[in-house]
Amino acid sequence: MLGNRTFTMIKPDAVAKNNIGNILAMINNAGFKIIALKYTQLSREQAGTFYEVHKERPFYTELVEFMSSGPIVAAILEKNNAVADFRTLIGATDPAEAAENTIRKKYAESKGKNAVHGSDSDENAQIEGSFFFSGLERF
Numbered sequence: 107m108l109g110n111r112t113f114t115m116i117k118p119d120a121v122a123k124n125n126i127g128n129i130l131a132m133i134n135n136a137g138f139k140i141i142a143l144k145y146t147q148l149s150r151e152q153a154g155t156f157y158e159v160h161k162e163r164p165f166y167t168e169l170v171e172f173m174s175s176g177p178i179v180a181a182i183l184e185k186n187n188a189v190a191d192f193r194t195l196i197g198a199t200d201p202a203e204a205a206e207n208t209i210r211k212k213y214a215e216s217k218g219k220n221a222v223h224g225s226d227s228d229e230n231a232q233i234e235g236s237f238f239f240s241g242l243e244r245f
């Protein structure tokens with residue numbers, strides 16, 4: 107299974123703009139299977155823990171505030187080469203630098219409010235998926 111799963115969130119900006127369905131459709135159309143799915147809202151504390159790796163970065167406080175500001179959709183996705191292929195599908199962190207037909211190019215509004223999260227490694231995909239989902243919630 108290693109290398110076949112990644113974790114994503116549809117961030118509060120994209121949820122607020124009614125783009126949940128559009129983004130899930132792009133994910134499915136790119137060949138990812140949805141293994142787990144949840145519509146929820148993070149507390150500040152939970153968002154802070156999720157992004158703890160960035161806690162020394164200048165954007166951390168703003169990121170935690172934004173990610174707890176409204177509901178998000180969390181999902182575990184399965185596909186061969188899932189982590190790398192999903193990073194390609196979402197595009198660069200800054201939508202101004204994202205390639206055409208990527209999720210961030212189509213739906214992100216700024217480098218901070220950038221529509222989606224995607225894990226950066228197999229190890230983090232496992233950690234992040236387990237932050238949101240128990241074994242009973244994966245299919």
Ligand code: CDP
Pocket residue numbers: 160165169198199217218219220222223224226
């Ligand atoms: O999400 P990604 O892996 O592309 O970027 P990151 O470097 O891991 O940063 C995590 C998140 O922090 C980004 O998706 C942005 O929402 C936010 N960020 C920001 O607000 N300003 C930056 N200069 C870099 C990241």
Ligand code: MG
Pocket residue numbers: 224225226
């Ligand atoms: Mg990252």
